[in-house]
Amino acid sequence: MRFTTILAAIGVVGLGYWAYHQTIQTQMTDREVRSLERQIAAEAERLSVLRAEWADLNRPDRLRDLVAFNFERLGLLPLDPSQFADPAQIPFPQVVQENASTGDAL
Amino acid sequence: MSIRIPLRPLTRILDARRRGENPDNVEKENLRLRHEAMRDRMRLRAESRLLMVAFCFIVAFGAVGVKMAELATSEPTEPRIAYNGPTILNTRADITDRQGRILATNFATNALYAHPQDIIYPRRAADGLAAIFPEMDADDLYRRFTSDRTFIWLRRYISPEQEQMVHDIGSPGLLFGPREMRLYPNGSIAAHVLGGAGFGEEAVNAAEVIGIAGIEAEFDEELRDPTRSEALMLSLDLTIQSTVEEVLGGAMVLMNARGAAAVLMDVHTGEVISMASLPDFDPNARPRPLLEGDQADDPLFNRAVQGVYELGSVFKTFTIAQALELNLFSVYDMIDTTGPLRMAGFAIRDFSNYGPEQSVADVLIHSSNIGTSRIAQTIGRERQRDFLGELGLLEPTTIELVEGDSGRPLLPPRWGELATMTISYGHGLSTSPLHLAGAYATMVNGGTEITPTLLRRETPQVGERIISEGTSAMIQQLLRQVVTEGTASFGEVEGYFVGGKTGTADLPRPNGGYYDERNLNTFASAFPMHDPQYVLIVTLQEAVELSGPEPRRTAGWTAVPVAAELIRRTAPLLGLRPDVEYPLGLQLSSSSN
Numbered sequence: 001m002r003f004t005t006i007l008a009a010i011g012v013v014g015l016g017y018w019a020y021h022q023t024i025q026t027q028m029t030d031r032e033v034r035s036l037e038r039q040i041a042a043e044a045e046r047l048s049v050l051r052a053e054w055a056d057l058n059r060p061d062r063l064r065d066l067v068a069f070n071f072e073r074l075g076l077l078p079l080d081p082s083q084f085a086d087p088a089q090i091p092f093p094q095v096v097q098e099n100a101s102t103g104d105a106l
Numbered sequence: 107m108s109i110r111i112p113l114r115p116l117t118r119i120l121d122a123r124r125r126g127e128n129p130d131n132v133e134k135e136n137l138r139l140r141h142e143a144m145r146d147r148m149r150l151r152a153e154s155r156l157l158m159v160a161f162c163f164i165v166a167f168g169a170v171g172v173k174m175a176e177l178a179t180s181e182p183t184e185p186r187i188a189y190n191g192p193t194i195l196n197t198r199a200d201i202t203d204r205q206g207r208i209l210a211t212n213f214a215t216n217a218l219y220a221h222p223q224d225i226i227y228p229r230r231a232a233d234g235l236a237a238i239f240p241e242m243d244a245d246d247l248y249r250r251f252t253s254d255r256t257f258i259w260l261r262r263y264i265s266p267e268q269e270q271m272v273h274d275i276g277s278p279g280l281l282f283g284p285r286e287m288r289l290y291p292n293g294s295i296a297a298h299v300l301g302g303a304g305f306g307e308e309a310v311n312a313a314e315v316i317g318i319a320g321i322e323a324e325f326d327e328e329l330r331d332p333t334r335s336e337a338l339m340l341s342l343d344l345t346i347q348s349t350v351e352e353v354l355g356g357a358m359v360l361m362n363a364r365g366a367a368a369v370l371m372d373v374h375t376g377e378v379i380s381m382a383s384l385p386d387f388d389p390n391a392r393p394r395p396l397l398e399g400d401q402a403d404d405p406l407f408n409r410a411v412q413g414v415y416e417l418g419s420v421f422k423t424f425t426i427a428q429a430l431e432l433n434l435f436s437v438y439d440m441i442d443t444t445g446p447l448r449m450a451g452f453a454i455r456d457f458s459n460y461g462p463e464q465s466v467a468d469v470l471i472h473s474s475n476i477g478t479s480r481i482a483q484t485i486g487r488e489r490q491r492d493f494l495g496e497l498g499l500l501e502p503t504t505i506e507l508v509e510g511d512s513g514r515p516l517l518p519p520r521w522g523e524l525a526t527m528t529i530s531y532g533h534g535l536s537t538s539p540l541h542l543a544g545a546y547a548t549m550v551n552g553g554t555e556i557t558p559t560l561l562r563r564e565t566p567q568v569g570e571r572i573i574s575e576g577t578s579a580m581i582q583q584l585l586r587q588v589v590t591e592g593t594a595s596f597g598e599v600e601g602y603f604v605g606g607k608t609g610t611a612d613l614p615r616p617n618g619g620y621y622d623e624r625n626l627n628t629f630a631s632a633f634p635m636h637d638p639q640y641v642l643i644v645t646l647q648e649a650v651e652l653s654g655p656e657p658r659r660t661a662g663w664t665a666v667p668v669a670a671e672l673i674r675r676t677a678p679l680l681g682l683r684p685d686v687e688y689p690l691g692l693q694l695s696s697s698s699n
Contacts, residue, residue: 045214055208055291060348078349078675081601081684 113137197286198315199329200337201300201322203344204377204562208337210300210322210389212315213289216269216282218260219310222251225279234275235260238268251279262305263287283310288322290389295348298383298408299340299507299560302392319392319406321560323508339562341377346370349675350380354644357668358384361649365402367409368672369543369558369643373551373632374566376544376559378505379640379680383409402647409645411505411513414536417645418611418661419473420546420630421532423581426470427549428493429481431577437467437584441477450524454479457610457660470584471592473608475531482530483523490526496555496572497545499537506560513538532609539628539643546630550585550605550638553578586635593660596667597631599674601684605638606631606669608661613648624648627661629669633677634685640677644669 056062067076113136119129201210225231228251236244239261250258263285264272272280288303301320305313316330317323325338354366370380387393387405396404402413429435440463446453460472469477482490494500502514516536518525528534540558547556548569555569573581585605589597593608609628612620628645632638649664650657658664677684 048212049214051208052211052213052289052291055211058207059292060295060345061293064348064352079678081599081674081678084678084683 111136111140113140197330197332198288198303199331199334201329202337202339203342203347204339204379205343206337206339207344208291209296209340209342209344210288210290210303213287215263215265215285215287217262217285217308217313218264218269218272219281219283220251220258220260221256221279221281222253222258223256223279225251225277227277228252231275231277231280234277235272235280238271259308281310283312285313286315288315292344292348293390294386294388295344295351296342296381297386297389298406298410298509299342299381300389301508302389304392320389320408320507320509324506324510340560341372341375341379341562342381342560343379343679346676346679347380347382349679350672351382351384351386353668353672353675354382354384357646357649357671361646361651361664361668363646363649363664365409365413365647366649366668367413367539367643367645369410369539369641370672370676371543371547371556371558371641373547373556373638373641375563376547376556376567377563378540378543378558378560380676381410381540381560383407383411383413408507408509409647410539410643411503411507412509412538413645414513414516414538415626415645416533416536416611416614417539417542417626417628418532418609419475420542420607420609420628421529421535422470422473422478423549423585423607423630424494424497424499424545425478425482425485425490425530426466426584427573427577427581428485428490429466430580431573432485432489434484435466435481437465437580439466440464441466441469441474441480443469443474443477443480445476447476447479447527449479449527450522452524452528454527467584467587470607471587473588473593478531479527482526485526485530487521487523487526490529491521493572494529494535496570497548498555498557499535499541499545503538503540503544503558505540505558513540515541532611539645542628542630543641543643546632546641546643548572549581550578550632550635550641582632582635582638585632589631593662594629594631594666596662597629597670599633599670599677601686602673602677602682603634603636603685604631604670604673605633605635606642606666608666610659610661623650623659625650625659625661627659627665629661629665631669631673633673634682636685639682640680642669642672642676644672 067074070076113133114129115132115136118132122129122132198212200208200212202208220231222228228248232244232247232251235247236242242260260280264282269282272282290297290300290302299320301322302318303315303322304318306316307314314330317326321338321340322329328334329338350368350370354368357363358366366382366384368380368382369378371378385405393405395406401407402409407413430437435441442462443456443460443464444462445459446455448454454475456474456476458472460468460474464472464474464477466477466481468474469481485493491500500515500517502511504510515538518529518534521529525534544556544558547558548554552575553573554567554571556567557569582605585607586603587605588594588607589604594606597604597606607630609630611626611628612622613624613626614620626645626647627649628643630641630643632641644665646665646668650659651663
């Protein structure tokens, strides 16, 4: 009888410790989640700013000005129908006559 | 419970005495029985109590067990509602073009307000603010800071640099409220489609961004829906839209035009790939509407949708198509085109005379008003009106813009025989360029109805059949001939088989009659004509070409070359390869070794 009581008391203390430990851990995780969420919100804001900036940097007016400004170096022109080609216009790669050049050596 | 049995029943005592037994035994026996019965009853009661307690324990532990099982098997979820950041972000969905490029997005910024009772040095705060923001007046601010008011809005939104400068003033009474700003990164590109946004209800720490024009207003509810995460994808293509606006802007200068509009539309899906109206505006700083003068001069005015004009000879296509569809004429039938044609005191004339008789095909190719009027007379008033109604030319378009309803076609007050004749060549009925795009799509796409849309869609529209495929094929040929041998000879773009119809209409005077030297020039085109994919409508208002000895005001000299340049620039971007014979000898490059 006495032995089981002591065992039970130890059990209660152990379980109490375990429950307390879990609570602390939950709170810590909770705090971590909250900070992560804050980070996600900040990143989302940054992302939207970056997207807006990307769109701003790629706006056609700006690109057009840049192309005009760098025309000497890049020589970019608007896409033209004459830039389409037919596959027949692409020359076949020339077959290198290995034998012709090395024939003497053999 | 039975009747209590006496411990010493007289009969049994007497019996026991007679037999010489101790009568106390009877009493003992009876007492024993009574105790036994009592014990049984007690045990029963105790057992039921035990059962009761056990039941309670089972229920209690069962409840705990069920809860534990539930916790163990259920998905772990966040115990709290999602954390909201310091600013409420992206409450309004983005708008993108057909390739996902951003046309409208949000930008987190701050609004500036003041609590005058917290400002310690009103003079210094007022001077500091006036130095940062040029539109603020220091004395006026000082007067407001020293008044009884407890709250003053100073600016709707400020840049991060300005925010830092206001911080540097160091006044505790100047405060910032988070704001979300609608940003249109491409500036004036597609301004009329996007419209613009403004602030609705305002509070210190948030303000509602609401659409006030264009597609922003049309889809305001959907864009504001907080559960929506994906962007609104339009049918516009940013690159093509910008090219169209660039070419059109150049054309306006070259042709000395007062305004210009263009609509480029897919003839099968009804998607508007590009819609431009010049002059335009910057939706980031939407100007105030023009309160006086001609509404058509207002940059906010969307000529492509709201501008209803008598578009002139481009309507002849519809008259000819209906005549062919009803089998009233074949393209080879000869029409009397001797002019002028007099009707109810009104003379219908041709721009140039091509002889007393022309075939139906030539009536369209040479754009004969007289010939078209005669064909319309044969068609008749009722059938003409029904046909134009089927083409959607008598009702506002259902385009997804709030301005759409204001583009209501102007019908003649009395649709009599004269009106029938003038409408047959595009006078007396005013429609917008977008109406024309929809109707021309029907003409060339095989004959089915098309509803222009600004939203991305993958599949072709399955519309009602309005003209037969045969008629549509015939119209394709005729429109092609207008370019190869008719009034639109400048419309030829090598490899793209452009077809179309010109329209030169005099602009009406506000109080009746028409101006002599103020035209609206239209070219309604489609390409490539052997298998039409896109229609392009170009209108130039009051365009005049001055390179020749005399100013030229016809569409053939103004709108057509502009349309040709637009097709030359946009068709490759649309992924259409030119259909030209490649000389076999010509090779791109040689892989010399």
